[in-house]
Amino acid sequence: METQESAVAEAVKASGESTLEKATAKAKETFDQMLNVSLNIAVTGNTGSGKSSFVNALRGLNEDDEGAAPTGVTETTLLEISCNFTGNSWLIVACTMEITMYEHPTMPNVKIWDLPGIGSPNFKADKYLKYVKFKDYDFFIILNSERFTENDIMLAKEIRKQKKNFYFVRAKIDNDIRAEERKKGFDEQKVLSEIRKDCQKNLKEMGEPKVFLISSYGLEKYDFEILQNTLEEELPAHKRSALLQAWPVCSAASLEKKIKLFEDKIWAASLASGVIAVVPLPGLSVACDTGIVLGFLSRCYYSFGLDDRSLSRLSEKVNKPHLKHMAKSKFVAAIKEKAVTRVSVSASLTTVAAVEYLFSLLPGVGSAVAAGMSFITTRYLLREGLKDLAETARNIRKEAGLNTA
Ligand SMILES: Nc1nc2c(ncn2[C@@H]2O[C@H](COP(=O)(O)OP(=O)(O)OP(=O)(O)O)[C@@H](O)[C@H]2O)c(=O)[nH]1
Ligand SMILES: [Mg+2]
Numbered sequence: 001m002e003t004q005e006s007a008v009a010e011a012v013k014a015s016g017e018s019t020l021e022k023a024t025a026k027a028k029e030t031f032d033q034m035l036n037v038s039l040n041i042a043v044t045g046n047t048g049s050g051k052s053s054f055v056n057a058l059r060g061l062n063e064d065d066e067g068a069a070p071t072g073v074t075e076t077t078l079l080e081i082s083c084n085f086t087g088n089s090w091l092i093v094a095c096t097m098e099i100t101m102y103e104h105p106t107m108p109n110v111k112i113w114d115l116p117g118i119g120s121p122n123f124k125a126d127k128y129l130k131y132v133k134f135k136d137y138d139f140f141i142i143l144n145s146e147r148f149t150e151n152d153i154m155l156a157k158e159i160r161k162q163k164k165n166f167y168f169v170r171a172k173i174d175n176d177i178r179a180e181e182r183k184k185g186f187d188e189q190k191v192l193s194e195i196r197k198d199c200q201k202n203l204k205e206m207g208e209p210k211v212f213l214i215s216s217y218g219l220e221k222y223d224f225e226i227l228q229n230t231l232e233e234e235l236p237a238h239k240r241s242a243l244l245q246a247w248p249v250c251s252a253a254s255l256e257k258k259i260k261l262f263e264d265k266i267w268a269a270s271l272a273s274g275v276i277a278v279v280p281l282p283g284l285s286v287a288c289d290t291g292i293v294l295g296f297l298s299r300c301y302y303s304f305g306l307d308d309r310s311l312s313r314l315s316e317k318v319n320k321p322h323l324k325h326m327a328k329s330k331f332v333a334a335i336k337e338k339a340v341t342r343v344s345v346s347a348s349l350t351t352v353a354a355v356e357y358l359f360s361l362l363p364g365v366g367s368a369v370a371a372g373m374s375f376i377t378t379r380y381l382l383r384e385g386l387k388d389l390a391e392t393a394r395n396i397r398k399e400a401g402l403n404t405a
Contacts (some may be wrong), residue, residue, distance in 0.1 A: 044117055153203065
């Protein structure tokens with residue numbers, strides 16, 4: 001039978017460190033980073049290209065949800081009026097700009113910035129980037145619902161000059177498909193390939209970069225998943241974890257990646273929760289940082305899309321109302337009740353009670369306070385909790401008729 005010592009030794013090995021002390025420090029750092037590392041995504045493009053709708057889709061919100069970015073006709077504020085003397089007349093350039101920051105609804109460390117496009121070609125790309133504080137963003141999404149313009153190219157060149165990454169996204173593909181569907185001999189792949197070629201031709205001077213075709217109303221279709229994979233490949237490892245947690249579940253593979261991400265972090269959460277005392281300490285609040293246990297499982301819950309809002313959105317989309325009530329496993333029910341929306345690492349009295357409750361769900365463990373917490377039981381709780389949430393998420397996708405792994 002596995003002993004406390006051998007379980008701890010396994011976690012130390014997973015940390016890649018040589019001592020328990022170093023492994024615990026690394027675990028705390030890894031866990032803190034997993035929950036709190038910042039990720040700033042800038043979305044820019046012409047007026048009406050679909051930026052706000054894309055921002056909402058990334059945040060898993062419908063346009064009429066509370067806190068969603070307003071879409072359709074919106075007002076903008078006046079940034080500056082500059083006057084240039086051009087030959088024999090004054091040219092007045094008015095630039096309207098509103099930068100809006102939207103936090104991810106359950107991950108405040110992930111922020112999506114809705115930026116207006118350059119607008120007038122007289123507003124230079126370098127000035128634009130300075131104004132929007134380009135250094136604050138991890139990467140830029142340059143969105144267009146038609147052909148990419150000179151402004152888009154100018155901006156991309158300047159972003160490249162500033163050594164930041166950008167991605168060209170051609171939005172509202174569902175509109176194009178719908179328009180073509182009516183024609184005789186319609187072939188979806190052919191239409192997509194033509195749009196892609198047309199965009200790339202348009203961007204020839206950028207070296208024909210990848211163009212991602214998406215619909216904000218159907219993230220599981222077209223290139224949204226390819227965009228996710230590309231971003232993951234190009235982001236540094238710690239930022240990748242934030243992206244993966246926040247990115248909406250758009251396929252069976254994307255759900256499996258999320259599950260794996262959390263599985264790979266169990267060693268860190270178990271060590272960081274501070275329950276490595278060989279002789280279990282009496283009293284949960286002393287022996288365990290309950291915020292870590294609850295924080296970990298809450299993150300899984302939201303990241304897998306098991307919260308009410310995500311399920312309601314999914315059930316509306318596939319027109320299966322019963323999906324809303326499918327997240328009923330014992331862990332989902334417990335976390336739904338106890339989860340903190342804005343996951344923080346700090347422990348509180350209420351989370352002590354919550355974790356105590358979660359422990360009572362484990363067969364053979366019973367009350368954590370009565371049994372005394374140990375590294376093994378904490379790791380067991382995290383593993384069982386994750387397994388339960390993952391299985392529920394898989395079943396819901398299956399029931400929704402979406403592809404399975
Ligand atoms: N069919 C379809 N319509 C979309 C999509 N994305 C946006 N729209 C529609 O396009 C219109 C403009 O979308 P917004 O998201 O407001 O565009 P925006 O770029 O934020 O516009 P401004 O803030 O005015 O610059 C709205 O009526 C949206 O409903 C999409 O993927 N598919
Ligand atoms: Mg907008």
